[in-house]
Amino acid sequence: MNHPHNLVGPLEHVTASYTSAPPRPAHKVTATHTADQLAAWVAFSLDEPSALKTLQDAAEELRDVPELAAVLPRVAGAAMALVDAEFGNIQFLDPRDDSLVLVTQSGFGHEFLDHFAVVRDHHSVCGRAARQGTQAVTADVRDDQAFTPHQEIFRISGVRSVQSTPLVDHAGRLMGMISTHTSQPGRPSDQDLRIMELYGQLAGEVIARHLVGPGADDHPAGLPHNGTTLDQRLPLLGRTGSTNGSTQWVYRVDESYGSAGCRTYGVHPDQWRGRITTDSPDHDAEYAATLVARDLRAEWNIHRPGSARPVHIHVWRGWEGTHRDAAFTLEIQPDLDGRRHRAVDSA
Structure with missing residues (x-):
C-alpha cells in the first residue's frame, strides 16, 4: 500500500x-x-x-x-x-x-x-x-x-x-x-x-x-506557520441560539481527570458532545440537560461504567463555551452496581 x-x-x-x-x-x-x-x-x-x-x-x-x-x-x-x-x-x-x-x-x-x-x-x-x-x-x-x-x-x-x-x-x-x-x-x-x-x-x-485553530480546547492550528480559523462571525451568530422560533442548545459531558481537572467523557472525545434543537419556550437548558442525562442512563444500563465518579453535563445556548458560562450544569453519578443512578443539580 x-x-x-x-x-x-x-x-x-x-x-x-x-x-x-x-x-x-x-x-x-x-x-x-x-x-x-x-x-x-x-x-x-x-x-x-x-x-x-x-x-x-x-x-x-x-x-x-x-x-x-x-x-x-x-x-x-x-x-x-x-x-x-x-x-x-x-x-x-x-x-x-x-x-x-x-x-x-x-x-x-x-x-x-x-x-x-x-x-x-x-x-x-x-x-x-x-x-x-x-x-x-x-x-x-x-x-x-x-x-x-x-x-x-x-x-x-x-x-x-x-x-x-x-x-x-x-x-x-x-x-x-x-x-x-x-x-x-x-x-x-x-x-x-x-x-x-x-x-x-x-x-x-x-x-x-x-x-x-487555538480555542477553548487548546487545540493548535493545523498548518505550520499558516494557522487558519473558521469564520469568526459564525460563533457570534451561533451565540444567539435561536432560529425561526427554535433554540439551539449545545452540550458537553465532562468527567474528572486527575490533576488536569476534567476531560470530555466517553470512549472518544465527542461521543458525549453535541447539539439539541428545541421548539417550545418551556424546553430550556435544564430540559436539554435532562435529555442528555436520559441517554447517559440508557448507556449505563447496558454497559457497566468503568468508575463511579460523577460526570457533569454542561449546556450552552447556541455555542459551546467554558463550564463557567454554561446556561445549566447537571451532575449525574452512576451507582456502583451500574443499574441505578442519581442526578444532582450542581448549578
Whole structure:
C-alpha cells in the first residue's frame, strides 16, 4: 500500500479560504444526529466489539497529532485499512463555492490528481455524497453512465469501485470527504460502511478543531506557520441560539481527570458532545440537560461504567463555551452496581 501524503499547495489554498471567504450558510448533514450516534456506538459495542475496538484505535491515533498536515495522511491511511482499499483521498469543502478540493492522496498518478483536483460535479461519487450529505458507494464505475466523463481516468488509474464518506464536525457541519477506491468491482460490507461513517464523524471533528485553530480546547492550528480559523462571525451568530422560533442548545459531558481537572467523557472525545434543537419556550437548558442525562442512563444500563465518579453535563445556548458560562450544569453519578443512578443539580 502506498503511503498517503498531502498535496501541499491545494491544502494551504483551501484552508486559507476559511478565513478569507465571506460567511456562507453551514452545509449540514443529517448523519450526525446525536441519537443516531449513540445508537451506533451502543450497537457496535454489543454486536461487534472487535470492530468498535478497531475504530477506537484508529481514532485514538489522531488525538495528540499537533498539526493538520500530519493528521490527514493518518486519516487516509486508516480509512483505507478499515475497508481494505488500495487507493484513497481526502477532499476539503471550499467555503467560497462549495467545491471539493483534493488535499491528500494515496496510490494515484498525476492524471487522477489533475482530473479530480477540484470537483464541482454532483454526479461523481464524492460530489453526490457532498450534495446529499450522506455516504455514497459505487460498486463498479463502469456500470454507471454518470461517470462517462471520468471513465478514461478511472481506467488509467485502475479504479473500479469507490465509496465516499462525509467528514463532519460534532455540530453536523460538512468539512470534506474521505474516499477509498479499489481495483476490483465490489461493495464494502454494511459493517465496513457503518464503521466508515463513524470514523468520518471522529476524523471530521479532529479536522474541524485544527481548522478552527487555538480555542477553548487548546487545540493548535493545523498548518505550520499558516494557522487558519473558521469564520469568526459564525460563533457570534451561533451565540444567539435561536432560529425561526427554535433554540439551539449545545452540550458537553465532562468527567474528572486527575490533576488536569476534567476531560470530555466517553470512549472518544465527542461521543458525549453535541447539539439539541428545541421548539417550545418551556424546553430550556435544564430540559436539554435532562435529555442528555436520559441517554447517559440508557448507556449505563447496558454497559457497566468503568468508575463511579460523577460526570457533569454542561449546556450552552447556541455555542459551546467554558463550564463557567454554561446556561445549566447537571451532575449525574452512576451507582456502583451500574443499574441505578442519581442526578444532582450542581448549578
